[in-house]
Amino acid sequence: MSTTDVIIIGGGLAGLTSAIHLTKAGLKVIVIEKSRYPSHKVCGEYISNEVLPYLQWLNIDPAPLQPASISRLLLSDHQGKTLTAQLPLGGFGISRYAFDHFLMERFLAQGGELINDAVTDVRMENDRMYVQTRERGVFVAPLAVGAYGKRASLDVKLSRGFVQQRSPWLAVKAHYKGDFPADTVSLHNFRGGYCGVSTVEGGIINICYLVHYDSFKKYQDIETHQQEVVYGNPFLKEVLTNSTLIFEKRLAISQISFARKEKVFDHILMAGDTAGLIHPLCGNGMAMAIHSGQIVSRNILDYFFTYKKDRRRLETTYIHDWEKAFSRRLRMGRVLSACFQHEQLAVSMMKGLTCFPRLLPKIIKMTHGKPLTCG
Ligand SMILES: Cc1cc2nc3c(=O)[nH]c(=O)nc-3n(C[C@H](O)[C@H](O)[C@H](O)COP(=O)(O)OP(=O)(O)OC[C@H]3O[C@@H](n4cnc5c(N)ncnc54)[C@H](O)[C@@H]3O)c2cc1C
Structure with a gap:
């Protein structure tokens, strides 16, 4: 058994941001991560600049990695009609x-x-969190943060409500070599889903799409579905046929749930996708994961240094702060996704945005946050 101040389950964006914030403030933190670094993840890999001041404050500005600098959005509907902002x-x-x-x-x-x-179970006993791992035994701390992503076997073990409902969404992602403007993040509708195309460091193109199972199930594999359905959008057909796959094979995940989730469950403080996932078409999930890492860290520091280890107060304040930061964005994401899934609505929406171009930046603002303050 080992003791520490905070155990963070999952070393993705939410978990690591929070871990860095808390160690910077002098706490002893353990991160438990089931995968080896580095590894690829299914993600559009576009991050909103709203997180930059906070990343700089944490001394983790990604500039040394030479990310692509993105300032333009390109949208296309099922027929390939495009719009930029x-x-x-x-x-x-x-x-x-x-x-x-x-x-x-x-x-x-x-x-x-x-x-x-891998963490296999978490329980609270005598005001301490006991975190069970598959191979390394039990780790004990006053607080545990759940930052283990969208859906994990741990959610099933903990019997969280959202795992009872099956989700029809699956996602596919791969990196490609080819020609795509480095300053652009683009979102393209196709029957039953939508696809993001943008570049990352080294000019590599990331193509990542979310698709409803109903659209996918008639086809035997990703390749056939891609050719029969995704290519229905002429823009996507052109990008995909003119780019070369770098990955050995595309990554795919299923059961992507956008259901409401508990922000605190069995005294575990949930952060990032573990607390709630915004529809990827908003391009704000990573910024939200980083922001929630900040919110949970601030609350944990208050618990240790301001309000004398009052767990009830910590949990109540954390839920309040999380809802205040993200509820509106998540609602807007659900509305936009519903419109985008409906072919006719998507076409009308594109027509409306073409006539009233000032609307698009307003919609983007509603799905994003303001630049984060430091600390
Ligand atoms: C198709 C798709 C496209 C997206 N595109 C974008 C985009 O372009 N821009 C954007 O901002 N957001 C995007 N998102 C959202 C974004 O990917 C997530 O919001 C973000 O990755 C959340 O980070 P996280 O730290 O919460 O979780 P993750 O990054 O998933 O990290 C969780 C970590 O926990 C680990 N873990 C899981 N279970 C256990 C366990 N039992 N024990 C120990 N470790 C465990 C995992 O291995 C993982 O490393 C997209 C999402 C999808 C599905």
Whole structure:
């Protein structure tokens, strides 16, 4: 058994940001991550600039990784009709392969401890959190943060409500070599889903799409579905046929749930996708994961240093702060996704936006946050 101040389950963006924040403030933190670094993740890899001031404050500005600088949004509907807009804040394109690894190294350099293992259970006993791992035994701390992503076997073990409902969404992602403007993040509708195309460091093109199972199930594999359905959007057909796959094979995940989730469950403080996932078409999930890492860290520091380890107060305040930061964005994401899924609505929406171009930056603002304050 080992003791520490905070155990963070999952070393993705939310987990590592929070781990770096808390170690910077002098707490002893253990991150338990089941996968090895570096590894690829299914993600559009466009991050809104709203997180930059906070990343700089944490001394984890990704500039040394030479991310793509992105300032323009391109949209296309099922028929390939396009629309462009300047992004109000802009963002950057960085692979999760490079970024998560970079954050993990900064965490270790700050004196943090990383355990490479899967968490299989968490329980509270005598006001302490007991975190069970598959191979390394039990870790104990006053607080545990759940930052283990969208859906994990741990959610099933903990019997969280959202795992009872099956989700029809699956996603496919791969990196390509080819020609795509480095300053552009683009979103393309096709029957049953939508696809993001943008570049990351080294001019690599990331193509990542979310698709409803009903659209996918008639086809035997990703390749056939891509040719029969995704190519239905002429823009996507052109990009995909003119680019060369770099990955050995495309990554795919299923059961992507956008259901409401508990922000605190069995006294575990949930952060990032573990607390709630915004529809990827908003391009704000990573910024939200980083922001939630900040919110949970601030609350944890208050618990240790301001309100004398009052767990009830910590949990109530954390839920309040999380809802205040993200509820509106998540609602807007659900509305936009519903419109985008409906072919006719999507076409009408594109027509409306073409007639009233000032609407698009307003919609983008509603799905994004303001630049984060430091600390
Ligand atoms: C198709 C798609 C496209 C997207 N595109 C974008 C985009 O372009 N821009 C954007 O901002 N957002 C995008 N997102 C959202 C974004 O990917 C997520 O919001 C973000 O990755 C959340 O980070 P996280 O730290 O919460 O979780 P993750 O990055 O998933 O990290 C969770 C970590 O926990 C680990 N873990 C899981 N279970 C256990 C366990 N039992 N024990 C130990 N470790 C465990 C995992 O290995 C993982 O490393 C997209 C999402 C999807 C599905």
